[in-house]
Amino acid sequence: xxxxxxxxxxxxxxxxxxxxxxxxxxxxxxxxxxxxxxxxxxxxxxxxxxxxxxxxxxxxxxxxxxxxxxxxxxxxxxxxxxxxxxxxxxxxxxxxxxxxxxxxxxxxxxxxxxxxxxxxxxxxxxxxxxxxxxxx
Amino acid sequence: xxxxxxxxxxxxxxxxxxxxxxxxxxxxxxxxxxxxxxxxxxxxxxxxxxxxxxxxxxxxxxxxxxxxxxxxxxxxxxxxxxxxxxxxxxxxxxxxxxxxxxxxxxxxxxxxxxxxxxxxxxxxxxxxxxxxxxxx
DNA sequence: TACTAAGGAATAATTATTATCCTTTAGTAA
DNA sequence: TTACTAAAGGATAATAATTATTCCTTAGTA
Numbered sequence: 001x002x003x004x005x006x007x008x009x010x011x012x013x014x015x016x017x018x019x020x021x022x023x024x025x026x027x028x029x030x031x032x033x034x035x036x037x038x039x040x041x042x043x044x045x046x047x048x049x050x051x052x053x054x055x056x057x058x059x060x061x062x063x064x065x066x067x068x069x070x071x072x073x074x075x076x077x078x079x080x081x082x083x084x085x086x087x088x089x090x091x092x093x094x095x096x097x098x099x100x101x102x103x104x105x106x107x108x109x110x111x112x113x114x115x116x117x118x119x120x121x122x123x124x125x126x127x128x129x130x131x132x133x134x135x136x
Numbered sequence: 137x138x139x140x141x142x143x144x145x146x147x148x149x150x151x152x153x154x155x156x157x158x159x160x161x162x163x164x165x166x167x168x169x170x171x172x173x174x175x176x177x178x179x180x181x182x183x184x185x186x187x188x189x190x191x192x193x194x195x196x197x198x199x200x201x202x203x204x205x206x207x208x209x210x211x212x213x214x215x216x217x218x219x220x221x222x223x224x225x226x227x228x229x230x231x232x233x234x235x236x237x238x239x240x241x242x243x244x245x246x247x248x249x250x251x252x253x254x255x256x257x258x259x260x261x262x263x264x265x266x267x268x269x270x271x272x
Numbered sequence: 273t274a275c276t277a278a279g280g281a282a283t284a285a286t287t288a289t290t291a292t293c294c295t296t297t298a299g300t301a302a
Numbered sequence: 303t304t305a306c307t308a309a310a311g312g313a314t315a316a317t318a319a320t321t322a323t324t325c326c327t328t329a330g331t332a
Contacts, residue, residue, distance in 0.1 A: 013298060013309060033288085048312045053289065055310090060207075069205035070257065071196075074288090087251050096251075100244050108236050109260050115223050115232075117262040121206065124245050126253040149278060149329060169319085184281045189320065191279090210319090 085122035091131025146198040221258035227267025
């Protein structure tokens with residue numbers, strides 16, 4: 001993926017820090033501010049937490065990334081992808097993407113409301129294969 | 137609704153403050169800590185914000201209420217109801233419940249993953265009838 | 273009625289996020 | 303290239319949200 005181009009397409013200045021943050025986000029899939037900061041520090045030891053927040057907000061504003069908020073968890077961030085749902089494992093607390101038919105859901109909802117629907121956020125909770133075996 | 141019984145069923149001590157908080161939550165449908173505090177203050181002028189947080193956490197812990205978290209909004213709380221989705225109006229920022237077929241969604245997701253699914257959280261964003269007319 | 277564990281009030285402490293100030297740098301155009 | 307300007311970065315202060323602590327009060331129970 002060409003991160004430099006991706007930033008330009010979203011009208012964001014290209015800086016080494018920003019490229020690093022974006023690249024880490026892509027690699028991680030879903031990552032918290034805390035973890036992202038720990039990782040970006042390894043590349044830019046003097047980077048400030050405020051810089052990270054400023055970048056996250058800039059990228060959110062341009063919809064380059066999305067915020068995922070679920071109960072009892074710190075917010076996580078992911079690079080924007082086609083509509084999909086999230087599976088959240090209650091054991092290891094990891095997210096996994098799943099491409100269910102989001103449009104069908106939106107269609108069904110449309111029929112039951114007068115809302116003009118624009119976007120959706122779907123989180124399913126359960127146990128992943130690994131955590132299923134271990135405990136429960 | 138018998139709030140006293142509801143609290144007892146969830147192994148929570150019955151106190152006047154707690155009854156007040158629960159009753160306000162039911163009436164509001166979906167409410168933030170801030171709004172809840174403003175309202176409960178009218179009934180118990182000396183109530184502390186810490187007390188409110190402790191009650192919210194106690195009720196969350198016993199699944200008497202649920203937390204709703206979505207990007208760019210303060211968390212809201214609702215008394216636990218049968219599985220349903222939320223419609224969030226981007227104009228007035230109000231939630232509305234909608235009873236779409238959540239089980240069908242979970243079934244579909246089950247087929248596409250090895251997860252053992254337990255719970256789901258679905259938020260659809262758009263404009264309600266009123267806000268559709270006004271702007272957009 | 274009395275006892276005990278939990279709840280409430282007040283407030284301090286912690287955590288997460290944003291604002292501010294000043295320095296540095298990316299983007300642009302001469 | 304060079305020079306200019308707006309935006310970005312770093313350091314840190316400030317704010318907001320939530321949790322912890324202390325002590326006093328009350329609900330549940332024997």
